[in-house]
Amino acid sequence: MLFTIQVNNKKIRAEKGETILSALNRNGIIIPTLCRMKDFTPTGACRMCVVEVEGRDRLVAACSQPVEEWMKIRTHSPRVITARKTNVELLLSNHPDDCLYCDRNLNCELQRLAEELNIRERRIKAKKIRPMLDQSSPSIVRELSKCILCGRCVRVCEEVVTATSIDFIYRGSSIHVGPAMDRDFNFSSCINCGQCIIVCPTGALHEKYNISEVQEYLNNPEFMKVIQYSPLVPAGIAEESGIKYSRDFDMVLNSVLRKIGFEKVYNTGSGTDILIWEMAQQLKDRISTGKREPLFISACPAWNKYAEQFMPSYLPMLSTLKCPQQIAGSLIRTAIADQAGVKAEKIFSVSVTPCTAMKFEARRDGMMRRGISDIDSVLTVRELGRLIRLYGIDLSNSNSEQADPPMEGFSSAAALAELSGGLAEGVIKSLCYSETKSFPGRQHIKKLRTGASFRETVIPAGKYKISVAIVDGLTGLEKLKSSIAGGSKYDLVEVMVCPGGCINGAGMPFRSQKDDRKSLARMIYQAGAHDAIALPENSPVMMNIYDKLIGESSEIADKKIFHTHYVKRDVLL
Ligand code: SF4
Ligand code: SF4
Ligand code: FES
Incomplete structure (x- = not known):
């Protein structure tokens, strides 16, 4: 039901049940907030959003107070502004004044409020x-x-x-x-x-910053400096630099990384292609043996740790395949090092990713070989942005260059893998293609793509019918568990901790609450629909990696380097 309220002596339309804040924002009236988060029930904790309501003695928190028909509201009266200002001043009263050294300098909500309130x-x-x-x-x-x-x-x-x-x-x-x-x-x-x-x-x-150690090695001539970056990184760098992103920018990043001093630049997407290809085989093996036990994808490091801590009984169902960063890292440390004639320990291997949990993943026990980690250092997209600025590189004036072989490209399935449901989609498409030389129908694929936090469907792939579940953010996990407890059988389960997938990973640039990355997700889907190389098996890069690198290396031909293990972890607290 719509009714009229009065705000700053003007009439606006409000809807029964909505908060004062929502009515104000819908009518273009902006007031500050701090504790409020979009899509969460308000707590009214910070009182930054207070407004004056005629007839009420106390100021009212607009984020939690529902509108009422009779309301006459003042959003910027002297009393309101003083109250907001005092709230911020109280927060600043014991705050360290070290903005110049702070991670959030120029991107801090407290700093912005102090400025807006003219403190x-x-x-x-x-x-x-x-x-x-x-x-x-x-x-x-x-x-x-x-x-x-x-x-x-x-x-x-x-x-x-x-x-x-x-x-x-x-x-x-x-x-x-x-x-x-x-x-x-x-x-x-x-x-x-x-x-x-x-x-x-x-x-x-x-x-946790890893920039300093990267800088240190960049200046060390004894090491070959190698970097890989995942498919979302160029879009993240464009976003944080205020550049409109297009796929051409991916190649600009290659030259930028070389200018910084990396001797080899690789795409983590090649690692994703290996993962998709190998996991499709794992899935086929599992289904063929009649084992109706789900294969859980293990590409999200936060999920892997969650399973180790809170769902140890699921660990035998977790795929042993490493995540793409680690797969690419293990190739760099073995066959690629051999080809380049460099000792494994003389490579400094860096990965750039939208994910903070990858910093943990790179340090797992099962991610090293002969005492050397697959990856030495993991940077977030924000850290790479800093490194680019530190080296004074003009992004708008950098050439387009190819990444280095053998990991110079990836399929559209690998690009989609950073969106929730995308990795499961790639694995199923790969299996379907190997069985039928065609892809599952669009109506099936649509059900895997973004939407509810728990999605399930059955996709025909030749003689198989693959029952798949997608957990998009861990709020969907309870539904998965109760569905399994209720007798549902799945062949493949994908869990991603960050809602929407890596596109909302914590290593991506900070953005305001009202912005989201739906347009970037749309762009990735659209590009995927037109990409000539849809799957790893269509990719010349993959064929080269399998035929020349893996096939001809006695050290890695068994592909054990792509596998790891997960163990029950006691939660101390
Ligand atoms: S750590 Fe940050 S988000 Fe958490 S309570 Fe403190 S200011 Fe708020
Ligand atoms: S939200 Fe923060 S504290 Fe909680 S699990 Fe994730 S990283 Fe850890
Ligand atoms: S935003 Fe904190 S109380 Fe409203």
Whole structure:
């Protein structure tokens, strides 16, 4: 039901049941918010969104208060502005003034609010919070003194990620956010997904930086410097540099990485193609033996750790295939090193990815060979953006160049694999193609693509009928579990922790809550529909890797380097 309310002496239309904030925003009236997150029930914790409602003594939080027909609202009265300003001043009263050194400098919601509210002096002084840096996690750094207790990270970890690894601890002036018993992150059940980083309005949470070690090796002539980047990275770099992305930009990134000093530049997408191809074989073997036990895809490192911690009984169903970054890394360290005549230990191997959990994945026990890790250093897209700026490279004035063989390209199936449902789609298409020389119908594929957090369908692939389930963000996991408990049988299950897939990974550029990456996802789907190389088996790059690299190397012909293991992990906290 629509009715009229009065805002700043003007009439606007509001809808029964919506909040004041929603009515204001729909009518183009903007007020600041801080603790509020789109699609979450409001908590009313920060009171940044307060407005004056005629007849009410106290200011009202617009994000949680429903509109009522009689309401007369003032959004920017002197009382409202003073209240908002005081709220921000209180937050700043014990905040460390180290913006110049902060991860979120020029991209911080607290900084922006202080600027918008014209705060030009520190009026309220409180005792500074003891600086506390928790660098124990391979993926996430906590800087407690920058936390403004908005609670966004706690809610995301509990309601979206379902790991509940952090919470408010202690009370009164000692209150802060952290793992249970106030222990370090590496003792917690954190799965390194970094979704908390994305929602944190300040620099209290950020990825563990690996830029310095990369710089150090770039200057070391004893090492061959090699970099791989996953298919989403060019779009991420374009986004954070304010450049309109098109597929041509992928080739620009190759020359940029060479200018920085990398001697070999590879596409992680070639690793994805190997994964798709090998997993299609694993799936076929499993179905052919009549084993009606699902094969769980193991390409999302946050999911792998979640399964190890919270669902150990599922581990035998988890594919042993490594994720694309590690597959590409293991090839670089073995056959590619041999071809180049370089010792494995004399390669410094870097990966760029949209995912913070890959920093953890690269350090797993099962990701090394003869004591040397597949990958030395993992950078997020944001870190690579910094490295590009550090080296003063003009993106708009860089050549287009091919990546280096043997990992210079990938199929559209590999590009789709970074969207939720995409990897399962590639595996099923590959199996279907090997059986029938054709693809499953569009109506089947459509059901795998983005939508609900749990999707299931059955796809015919020649003589097989593949029952597949997609878990898009861990909120869909409960539905999967109850479906399995209810007797549903699946052949293939894909779980991605970040809703929507890697496209919303925590290593991608920060963006405002109203922006999403739906247009980028659409572009990837559209490009996929027109790509000449739809599958790994159509790709000359893949044929070369299998025939020349794998086939001719006695060391890796058994392809064991592409496999790892996952083990039950005790959750201490
Ligand atoms: S990284 Fe993920 S699991 Fe860890 S605390 Fe943040 S949201 Fe929770
Ligand atoms: S760490 Fe960030 S998101 Fe979490 S409560 Fe503190 S300021 Fe908010
Ligand atoms: S945004 Fe409304 S109370 Fe925080």
